[in-house]
Amino acid sequence: MTSAQVHPLQRLLIYGRAYRQRIWLASLCSVLNKLFDLAPPALIGLAVDVVVKQQESWIATWGIEGIRSQFIVLSILTLLIWSLESAFEYAYDWLWRNLAQTIQRDLRVDAYSHLQDLDLAYFEDRSSGRLMAILNDDINQLERFLDGGANEVIQVITTVILIGGAFFVLAPGLAWMAMLPMPFIIWGAIAFQRLLAPRYAEVRERVSLLNSRLSNNLAGMLTIKSFTAEPYEIERIRQESEAYRQSNRRAITLSAAFIPLIRILILLGFTATLIYGGLATVAGDLAVGTYSVLVFLTQRLLWPLTRLGETLDLYQRAMASTNRVMDLLQTPITLPPGQQRLPVSQVRGEIRFEDITFAYADRTPVVQHFTLKVPAGQTIAIVGSTGSGKSTLVKLLLRFYEVNQGRITLDGIDLRDLDPRDLRRAIGLVSQDVFLFHGTVAENIAYGSFGASREAIMEAAEIAEAHEFIAQLPQGYDTIVGERGQKLSGGQRQRLSIARAILKNPPILILDEATSAVDNETESAIQRSLEKITRERTTIAIAHRLSTIRNADRIYVMEQGQLVEWGSHEELLQCRGLYASLWQVQMGVRQGA
Structure with a gap:
């Protein structure tokens, strides 16, 4: 059976197995609260029985014949019942609401955790707004149902069972009249649920x-x-908001019709009990006290059913949200993590690309039969025109995607066998697309090295030549950089990214167009810092600006996903191939600038 065929409530119950004990306890408190909530009509019936029959009342059969004593007993029972009803109301409210908070927290954390384990291709096919709606709005919708809707459903079921049973015990001849609307109400609820489900999914x-x-x-x-x-x-x-309003309008048009229809059915049952019960009492076939109890119980049985519309609406919204959250949780992980551990301290840094081929979904291969060995501790550069596959190699090395053919190894270990956390701990990435979090400068430098001291953070900033501009900020290292670092310039963000990599101190460093979007002065500063941090570690530099990689131990030139040239800067210039052409173009542009 596929997930689409499983009812969302069943999917939620399967997920909620860990909360089963608390769900049972909350449900028990809901049932007991309703039991004591339905007791007052019985007390009223006993009181009427005492007034009418006096020493021959039902309470008198307990051996309490005095009228005053009987009313004292009734008062004590009333106090006890109301106290227990209030106590269990507090208990179920506390339990359900806290359970709702716990489930929404765990569900959100589990969904987000699963989301982080999915490959990048999943995010390329979906908008961040849609994922935010699932993680936030849908889980909150489920929380609202658990807050009050679950208790409502349980108490309605309890009411029907208890009062239905009481009718058949006290007045079997009238029971069918009071219960007559029930099949129609239940049928209506099911029919409305089926009609509402696709509307709330929309x-x-x-x-x-x-x-x-x-x-x-x-x-x-x-x-x-x-x-x-x-x-x-x-x-x-406005158009998106109008579409949302219209989809809600279609759902509301249907859900709003539920309560008026239920009220008509309730009226029939209540009227039948009132008339036929009254006639039976006048004829002497039914005690006055029993008739009073039945009238009150009929109202208590049928009137709460009017809330079924609101509860059904809340339930159906929650089920639509549950389906979306569970679909996310059950999205298969296409990049299974390896189990072999490789502590950072043991990484030498030798990398091999062995005849790898890779294509993004529904596209032609970006990298084809690519083979490259990066010796431990050396600095190599990869250059080429836009779209040649340079940055794709970085994504494959970090195992954001799986190669279609061949394999990539680190120190002789296939990346597919490695624990991805160990792999990524061993690699420091400085990308042209720097992402800074909304927080302080110090927090962004220490991201990934969360236990770093202030002294270590400042030392990393100095090596990255970022300390000087940080010191000039309003609060220095405690300055808030804004969302995505919008309060800083591109060069400043890049230097913080380098400081972050320095603080991480990885055995492998990847520079993906690290200086492509900065001015010449910033580029020179970044180059000085990069010369320091690339020593005695494996470095892969992806670059458009050839001047930034001319001192690399070896330069590789890519074109259409394959290596076409390699050698030192001087060797490649002498070959008068693609690299030499790129060099001449860049130098010519700069000379004419």
Whole structure:
């Protein structure tokens, strides 16, 4: 049976096995609360029985014949029942609400943890806004149902069982009249649920699209403003919001009709009990106290069912959200982690690409039959035109993607056999696309080296030639850099990225276009710091600016996913091949600038 064929409630219960004991305890408190909540009508019936029959009342059969004594007993029973009803109301409310908080926390953490284990191809096919909607809105929707909806469902079921049983014991002839609406109510609830399910699935999808649009726009605010596209984006948000409103409107149109229809059925059952029960009491076939109990119980049985509409609405929204969250949790991990451990201290840094071929999904191969050996401790550079496959090699080395053919080894160990955490701990990546988190300068430098001291952070910044500009910031190392580091320049962000790699102190360093987006002065500063940190460690430099890699031990030239040239800078110039052509173009551009 596929996940699409399994009911979302069943999927949720399977996930919630760890909470089974707390669910049973909360459910028991809900049942006991409803049991004592339904007791007052019985007390009213006993009171009426005492007033009408006095010394021949039902309580008198206990040996308590005095009227005053009977009312004292009733008072004590009332106090006890109301106290227990209040105590269990507090208990079930506390248990359900805390259970909802626990499940939403664990579900969000589990979903996010699973998300981190998925390969990059998964994220390329999905928007961050849609994933945010699942991790936030959908889990919150489930939390709202567990907060109150679960208790409502249990108490309605308890009410039907208890009061239905009481009717058949006290007045079997009237029981069918009170229970007559029940099959129609249950049938209506099931029918409405089936009709609502696809509508709420559409609602959840619409909110995902809206979140995606908002997320993209907030991230691209600079572009929106620079192209004066504000009216265009406002219109797109309006359209997405209108689509969300319309999908909700279609669901509301149906769910709002449920309660009025239920009220009509309830009216029939209540009226039948009132008339036929009253006639039976007048005829002497039914005691006055029993009739009073039945009238009250009929109201207590049928009236709570009017809340089924609201509860059903909450339930159906929660089930639509549950499906989306469970689909995420059950997304298969296509890059199974290896088990072999390789502590960073034992890494020598020899890397081999052995006849590898790789293609992104539904595309032609980016890398074809690629073979390359990087000796431990050496600095090699890989250059080539845009789209030649240079950055793809970095992603494969970090095992963000799996090679289609061949293998990559680190110190003779296939990357597929290595624990990916050990692999990535051994590699420091300095990319052209620097990502800084919303936090302080110090926190961003220490990212990945979370226990680093302030002295170690400052030392890394000095080596990266970042200390000087950090000292000039308003709060120095405690300055907030803003989301994605937007308060800093591109060169400043790049230097913090280098400081982060220095602090990590990995045996392997990857420089992926580390100086492509900075000015000449910043490039010189970065080059000086890179010369220090590349010593005695394996370094792979991906570069467009050939001047930055001319001192590499060996330079490899890629074209259309294959190696076409290799050698030192001087050797490649003498070959008068692709590298020499690229060098002449760059030098010519610079001379004419």
